[in-house]
Amino acid sequence: MQIHEFQEMMKQLYFKRDSERGVNGTFNWLVDEVAELGEELKGTDKEATEKEFADVIAWLASLANIYGIDLEKASLEKYNDECPKCDKSPCQCTF
């Protein structure tokens, strides 16, 4: 599924509630989901960890919907087959 299709699916499912919650409240949910992913990464339950990965991209897409940007377009404007810092593929940054 394309990134923008996934974002659109999140819009269909959650846009009304997400809009009511607003950017700040939805960002806080994203932070919570990232923390939950971090907890699962410490353990051994791969299925549970996969669900937390799903939650993080889902909340990121929801946040993009409320903020009013196309997550796919934004992603490909920064990352498109070369590192945005060194312009190489694979990245050759020395930091």
Add this chain to the structure above:
Amino acid sequence: MQIHEFQEMMKQLYFKRDSERGVNGTFNWLVDEVAELGEELKGTDKEATEKEFADVIAWLASLANIYGIDLEKASLEKYNDECPKCDKSPCQCTF
């Protein structure tokens, strides 16, 4: 671009470095990128905010590469045209 294609692009660009850093170090980078997104969301620079959205999905994809999961598959197993909690579209959860 499909989610798994974006993840593959991140792999081509960054897998060697990401592998050396490991899951914990890469998760910490993801947390930092989410914090940077939060800072930009407080401001008015939409272009800068879009770049932070791009960074968050990029680091999430990098983390998925190191952890060894397909982010698209994981996402669609949890979210696929209905809310995973109430099984409705749009979501009708009452919490």
